[in-house]
Amino acid sequence: MGPTGAAAFITLTATHQGALEIRVNRMLEFMRGLIRRQAWKRPKVGLRFRVGLVWWFEIKLGMDGKGHPHLHVMVFASNQADLDECVQLLWDHWHQCFPDACILPDAIICMSPDPGEWGPRLHYTVKGTEVDPEWPAEVFEVAVMTLTSGKHHGAGIGLMKNPRVRTTLKAANNGNGTVDAGNPKRATK
8 A cells, every 4th residue: 555555444234125135145246246337447547456455245133133234345545536436436336236225424434554553454354254043044044045155255356356366367378368277268368
């Protein structure tokens, strides 16, 4: 992030209307939808080239006992303007996906580039879900099925994407624009 960097910890929640399984799937689809947005993917100038995100899905019982799925997102940027643009994109996309969502007072916590400030929040972001067998059957079953589905429940994207993937693809480039990661049937242009 450098000395002018900034970070933000964001919690994205929605109302508890509708079936828990549908709410969970909509939340997981939210991140896939985000990376398809023009502001994120524009070649060379999109946010994916300027910020890093770490996101993680979590589900808790919730005060109403109907299940409380939510996302924790950490945004890292080298300057406040890029951070603000990314946070705005997140909120705009979230409200398109969940128009009835409200912004809680502590939903966004902005931080400096000091790891002592954002480190504990990053740890909290990726802690995952503790499933309790005492939860009502519907919430317990949806939580277990979701967490064992094989779908991504968290990731680093943008500048926080796993660097091994970029390095492997770069090394596999054979000089003619084709990337061959060792499987000729999967070679791509």
